[in-house]
Every structure is written in structure tokens, then in C-alpha cells.
Amino acid sequence: MNAAADHEENVRPVTRCRVCGASDWQEIVSFGEVPLANAFLAPAASYEDEPAYPLGVISCRSCRLMSVTHVVDPEVLYRSYSYVTSDSETITRHMEFVAATCRERGGLAPGDLVVELGSNTGQQLAVFARDGARVLGVDPARNLAAVANERGTPTLPEFFTAATAEIVRRSHGPARLVLGRHVFAHIDDLAGVLAGVHALLAPDGVFAVEVPYAVDLLEKLAFDTIYHEHLSYFLVRTLDTLFTRHGLSLFDVERLPVHGGSLLVLVGRPEAGRPVTHAVSTLIEAEKRAELGSDAGYREFVRGVRAIREELPALVRSLVAEGHRVAGYGASAKGTTILNICGLGPAEVAYCTDTTSLKQGKVLPGTHIPVRSPEDARADPPDVYLMLAWNYAEEILRKEAEFLRAGGRFVLPFPKPVIVSADSVR
Incomplete structure (x- = not known):
């Protein structure tokens, strides 16, 4: 073959x-x-x-x-995985927020079992463990599960299914909290996963789900969120439909800025009798007003994506033509998506810098732009950074204040490509 x-x-x-x-x-x-x-x-x-x-x-x-048009075999996507949970200030604070929210709204107490789906290297679970919870991760990426286990966070290197849930329940008991942070959108067999949640969740337990919010994707024109791992992009309306169909009740939701715009959704068993907060109906009504129940609500996004795909490459190429050296800041999946979809390669972007050691020394998929460590980048700085990790823009601009003071500039791609200098961030 x-x-x-x-x-x-x-x-x-x-x-x-x-x-x-x-x-x-x-x-x-x-x-x-x-x-x-x-x-x-x-x-x-x-x-x-x-x-x-x-x-x-x-x-x-x-x-x-909202769904991608094609599904790639998860064995190809996840068994050896290069995405490692960020240890940035933004994500560290967010993990603390998630843990506090689950404790307060889910009634989580010391000694309760917390199971995280797609737990990566165990950073979020470590926050729960520090507060006294029993924790267990489930992640199909064998390389990342090994790191988590080495760090002291017990992790099963498996996909989460009903069979996996039964194994966990027999060995650890029912879970007071099942957590899926930015993993639910990666799952094709949602029915199978929710059957597993049903099997594992305690009668008064909570399933907490964090997903990219389709409204933010549409409003910010953030097409870099669209890649093969992200199978689904959810509205609150859609999530409510999903959980109801599978015998669960969405009782609370919070809209968050993390990862360019996300939802944290809390779900339980209907028989637990948790009241549904006004936040749920408020967001569903806002989605209706934005016409996201009809074809018309998506047409402006199409026009905006077309404009960025023209304007961003033109801006970068004009900088290169003027003699400026451009590099990419961040080698995330979002970044590789921007570069591939906009047709930018080594002729325009000299290298990308990223803190993830698994990526350093390699080249980006498709564009084959080399990935360098931040230390290498500081020794050989560009004139302009294309901010591929734009969802951390505020933190990055603070961190790179010296680069800006020395005359360096950033190009921010969304929602409209702009150049940022020291003068513009004062």
C-alpha cells in the first residue's frame, strides 16, 4: 500500500x-x-x-x-502527542479558578475522587491534589501519561470509554468530579464518553466540561482554532441538547477568556435536583439574538476569514520586502494552522520560538519552519514577531517588554492583522 x-x-x-x-x-x-x-x-x-x-x-x-468536515483516526492523533499543558501565568491562574469553581459549585470536599479526561501531564490534577482530593488522570498519549506518573499524578494511558470508567469505578470508587478541560471537543464518540461518565459519576457528582465557545470563534474570526483535533465547536444550546439526550442536566455555565474564548459547563444527574442558573438561559438567548440558529449567523465569519487570509500574508510579506526579519512567537497548533492556511513558510518566517522542549529542534508541519528555544531566539532576535500564541498576547507583551523597548514589533493576527510596538502598548 x-x-x-x-x-x-x-x-x-x-x-x-x-x-x-x-x-x-x-x-x-x-x-x-x-x-x-x-x-x-x-x-x-x-x-x-x-x-x-x-x-x-x-x-x-x-x-x-459546528464540526470539522473530516475525522482523523485518534490513534494517529493522540498516541504520541506534542501538546503539553502550558505553565504560563494565564493558564496557572485559570487552573486555580477551575479548581475553586468545582469546589464551590460542585460541593467538592477533601478525600473526594477527581478524574480528569485528557489530563496531559497532570498539572490541573495537581491543583486538586494539593487541596486534598484523590486524583486520577486518563489520557491516551502514552508519552504524556508517563510524565504525569513520574511527577506523582496517577494516570491511565487509555482513551476514556464506558469500559475504562467501569475499571476506574471498581478500583477507586465513584467520582465526585469528572473533569474534561479542552478535551470534549476532541471526541467523536460523545455517546460513548457520556456512557462512561454515567458509569463513573457519583449520584450527586458533577461533570465539568471546558470547551472552546463557538461564539468567540465566530466573533473573533479565530479560524486558527479549526484543526483536525478539534472536532466540535459548541454553543450552549448545543451542549444542552447533547446532555439532555444522554440523561444529564446542564445546570451552570461560565464564559471565560482563556484559549481565545471558552465555556466552563457544569453538568449533573437530573435526580440530584440542582437548580439551573440564569447564566444558562442568558447565553442561549444571546445565541438566538446573534442568529446562530440559522445560516445567516455564519456569513460574516466567512467574509472575515477570507479577509484575514488575504491581509495577514500581505502584511508579513511587505515587512520582509522592506528588509525586516520575521519570526513566529509560539509553535502551538493554532500557530501551525495560521501559517498553513495563510500560506506562510520559511521564505517569510525565519523560525518559530516555543518553550515546549518536545518541539524544539523540529520543524512545523506543512510549512517546515524550524522551532527554536526562547534562549536561541533571544541570542538571534528577529525584527518582528508574528504572534501565533495570540491568546496569551497580554502576558507575552509584558514578558517581551525589553524586545519592544529595543525597537522590536509584534504582528497580531486577529480579529484584524495589526502591528504592535512599544508605543502602542504604553
Whole structure:
């Protein structure tokens, strides 16, 4: 079997909605064939066998789930994974907030069991453990689960299914909290995962889910959130439909700025009798006013994406043509998506800098731009950074104040490409 045929076996088109089962889709945008956003490569003379898969986004006209057009085999995506949970100030504070929210609104007490799905290297669970909870992570990335276990956070290197949930319940008892931070959007078999949650959750337990909010994606034109790992982009309305269909009750929600715009949703068993907060109906009503229940609500996003795909490459190429050296700040999945979709490569972007050691010394998927450590970047700074990690913009601009004072500049890509200098951040 040739490489192309092998790659085709690893992907399938989405036909039925994973939330409601309908098959009437609005086509929103297509980006053609794009490499996997976290599939970093060792430097090589040729990359002709690098796989790429169709990437686009559609919206279910029944429940308004936004979904990617194609699903890549999770064994390909996750068994060896290069995304490591950030230890930035922003994320550290956010993890503290999540733990406090779950304690206060979910009634979490010391000694209760907390199980996190997609727990990565265990940083979030470590916050719960510090406060006295018993913790267990479940993550299919064997390399990251090994790191978590070495750090003292017990982690199963498995996908979370009903069978996994039964194993956990037999060995650890029911969970007072099941947590999924920015993992729920990565799951195709939502019914299977929710069956596992049902099996594991204590009668008065809480399932806390953090997902990218489709409204923020649309308002900020943040098409870099669209990549193969992110199968779903949720409205509150859509999540309410999903949980109701699977015998659960969404009782609280909070809109958060983290990761460019997210929802933290709290879900329980209906028989627990938790009152539904006004925040739920408030956000659902706002979604209705934005016409996100109809095709019309998505057309401005399409126009905005088209404009950024023209304006951002033009701005970067004009800087290069003027003799300025440009580098990328951050080698996240968002960053690789921006570069691939906008057609920017080594001719425009000399390198990308990133704190993740797993990525350093490798090249970005698709564009093959080299990844360098922050120490290397400081020794060989560019004139301009393209801020690929724009969701950490405020923290990065504070951190790089010296670079700005020395005359360096940043290009921010969303919602409209702009140049930021020391003068503009005073």
C-alpha cells in the first residue's frame, strides 16, 4: 500500500451529527488539505510523504453543532502527542479558578475522587491534589501519561470509554468530579464518553466540561482554532441538547477568556435536583439574538476569514520586502494552522520560538519552519514577531517588554492583522 492510500484509511468524512444524529449541514468554510497541527517533524531533505487531510467546518442545521468536515483516526492523533499543558501565568491562574469553581459549585470536599479526561501531564490534577482530593488522570498519549506518573499524578494511558470508567469505578470508587478541560471537543464518540461518565459519576457528582465557545470563534474570526483535533465547536444550546439526550442536566455555565474564548459547563444527574442558573438561559438567548440558529449567523465569519487570509500574508510579506526579519512567537497548533492556511513558510518566517522542549529542534508541519528555544531566539532576535500564541498576547507583551523597548514589533493576527510596538502598548 502506498503512503497516500495509507493516509486515506486514517480519515473519514462526517455525515451524521455527533450530537443529534441529523445529516443536514451548512457548509461554512473549507481550507483544503492541511497537515495535522501537532505533527512536528525532524528536519529532513524532503517531506514528500508528509500526510495532509481535508480540513473545513460545517454547522448542523438541527442542533447547530459546528464540526470539522473530516475525522482523523485518534490513534494517529493522540498516541504520541506534542501538546503539553502550558505553565504560563494565564493558564496557572485559570487552573486555580477551575479548581475553586468545582469546589464551590460542585460541593467538592477533601478525600473526594477527581478524574480528569485528557489530563496531559497532570498539572490541573495537581491543583486538586494539593487541596486534598484523590486524583486520577486518563489520557491516551502514552508519552504524556508517563510524565504525569513520574511527577506523582496517577494516570491511565487509555482513551476514556464506558469500559475504562467501569475499571476506574471498581478500583477507586465513584467520582465526585469528572473533569474534561479542552478535551470534549476532541471526541467523536460523545455517546460513548457520556456512557462512561454515567458509569463513573457519583449520584450527586458533577461533570465539568471546558470547551472552546463557538461564539468567540465566530466573533473573533479565530479560524486558527479549526484543526483536525478539534472536532466540535459548541454553543450552549448545543451542549444542552447533547446532555439532555444522554440523561444529564446542564445546570451552570461560565464564559471565560482563556484559549481565545471558552465555556466552563457544569453538568449533573437530573435526580440530584440542582437548580439551573440564569447564566444558562442568558447565553442561549444571546445565541438566538446573534442568529446562530440559522445560516445567516455564519456569513460574516466567512467574509472575515477570507479577509484575514488575504491581509495577514500581505502584511508579513511587505515587512520582509522592506528588509525586516520575521519570526513566529509560539509553535502551538493554532500557530501551525495560521501559517498553513495563510500560506506562510520559511521564505517569510525565519523560525518559530516555543518553550515546549518536545518541539524544539523540529520543524512545523506543512510549512517546515524550524522551532527554536526562547534562549536561541533571544541570542538571534528577529525584527518582528508574528504572534501565533495570540491568546496569551497580554502576558507575552509584558514578558517581551525589553524586545519592544529595543525597537522590536509584534504582528497580531486577529480579529484584524495589526502591528504592535512599544508605543502602542504604553
